[in-house]
Amino acid sequence: MKVLLLQDVEHLGKAGEIKDVSGGFGRNYLLPKGFAVLATKSQVKQAEERLAAQRRKAEAARKEAEALAAxxxxxxxxxxxxxxxxxxxxxxxxxxxxxxKLHEVAGIEIDRRKIGLEDPIKRTGEYEVPVELMSGVSSTLKVVVVGE
Structure with a gap:
């Protein structure tokens, strides 16, 4: 029985893959739990369209993150x-x-956990602070601390 996986299934495959499984496993486990559907031509085509849309969306997010990094x-x-x-x-x-300060000055919203400051800055000076925008896209932000 050929099935199209809708979700990642441990020891079987990832979402979007077409797998050949035994009839009982497909009918009794994968189909009722919603992990897979029968691999018909229309289902395969819909899955390919979903994957293509996800790839386009991920690529757009990556380009946006790279522009923000610049x-x-x-x-x-x-x-x-x-x-x-x-x-x-x-x-x-x-x-x-x-x-x-980044939000106040430049209008850029970044989660504080994405800013890779190991320890709080406790002295005046110039610091290079890494910022991880998304997996594989990071930048360095220059921070200057001056005294009053």
């Missing part, structure tokens, strides 16, 4: 904060602060 590479964020002796900050500049 914008971020040119951007410099400046934080003016109170400092004490030896240029140590009162408080710190965190990835949440960077995300808020």
């Amino acid at each position: 914008r971020l590479a040119e951007l410099t964020l400046t934080f003016t904060v109170k400092v004490g002796e030896q240029d140590r900050l009162y408080g710190s500049v965190t990835n949440a602060d960077i995300a808020a």
